[in-house]
Amino acid sequence: MTELSVLSAASECWPLIKTGGLADVAGALPAAVAPHGVAMTRFLPGYPSVLKALPRKRTVFRYDSLLGTPARILAAKHEGRPLLVLDAPGFFERDGGPYADAMGRDWLDNGLRFAAFAKAAADLAAGRTGLKPFDVLHAHDWQAGLAPAYLVYSGDQATRPASVMTIHNMAFQGWFDAAFFARLALPPVAWSIEGVEYHGGVGMLKAGLVLADAITTVSPGYAEEIRRPEFGMGLEGLVVGRQDRMHGIVNGIDAAEWNPAKDAALAAPFTADDLSGRVANKRAIEAAFGLESGDGPLFVVITRLTWQKGMDVLLEVIDHLVGLGGRLAVLGSGDAAIEAGLHAAAGRHPSRVGIRIGYDEPLAHLMQGGGDAILIPSRFEPCGLTQLYGLAYGCVPVVARTGGLGDTVIDANEAAMNAGAATGVLFSPVDYQGLAAAISRTIRLYGAGAPWRPIQQAGMKTDNSWGRSGAAYAALYRQIKEQR
């Protein structure tokens, strides 16, 4: 098997920079595809946290002007794997998050920042920076969406690398107005519906979807859903039109990061065969959230506090959950109105509902390791990772029947219970009735004499590793390289 070289361009990568699941996936992919003969190099914007975490780096290329700003490509190694970084201080040397300032306001020049990132990705992949060209360029989400366009509209088309565009979330499309096109250094021919133009402006995700050699999304369920307007969010026609290029490949768990037998963030480790350590973790969660101690069901939520995640519906059912004897611990940040609603619920139910606003990776691990059930009432969920971590940690997922959630959790209905296959609770629709009923059902399953432990154990024994999906990406890279 000849080794294939792939450049993976993503705006986040655990543990260097993370706001959500994209980081987990970009961080895990190199190890997932390595056993299948793929040498993957990651490419990231040079945010301050990234530059700081890489003490040893060398300059491999300089731009006098990359879409108007001086920039360098730096090469480094992280955890033994190669990494390339776009050091463009004019774009990335800022306090705050990767997309927004400390107040949560999007940077006004996000279009140009990520167009520059995408252009540099294409230059790297095509060998225009002095480094060896790559066989395949793998672009993630709208931030890298223009990379396939820069490959198509510059350089020798006969020899250019193949490209894959992965949709992690159709809700974020990176649309900018028509005037923006002039700043992209793309030829006039790119301004068309077969190119980057979308509803009179520049569509960055749209460009990637039209121009990449293959498209993937992060579960088969979501690949199906985005053919419809409710989920395709305007791009459904394009998705249907390029159906022969579309692949649904479910995300996996990085076992080096998420393994309850060896997780340093837990108060006590445990395994599927010996769950006794979970009690100490439950006590630690109660302490961290100021909850009363007890053996009754403890629900956890770890998420961005947004409409996508159904957090407005969660607010509506908290009184019901507490009324049935449940307790709730929520870790998240996001919409101010949802944060306020959560604080109000905690005020109504002191010691039954605990809220932590913020981002806390070790606490997220502890909550999976000691919570009884994780609530995920998402309106749409391309894949979802927290249900996979819940499965691996015996924290039973209670999830909306959508996207990757529906693909990865087996509902505890009678047939599945009898077969010993049930791993969680699935519900629809995402509204008060749906979620309240799911919580009632979960509490019944948890009750004395009920078959809770087999559900936990079936989840922990499910194979959610990157094995099959790593092989699927590798096969796809090979296929599109050969087709070129």
Ligand code: ADP
């Ligand atoms: P999304 O990427 O849509 O936010 P995913 O379920 O794919 O959803 O991934 C979310 C990732 O972010 C998971 O690794 C989850 O544990 C983590 N996460 C979300 N919110 C927080 C938080 N407040 N603190 C710590 N980790 C969080």
Ligand code: GLC
């Ligand atoms: C997006 C999606 C989430 C998915 C993640 C990683 O953030 O919202 O469902 O798990 O990307 O692919």
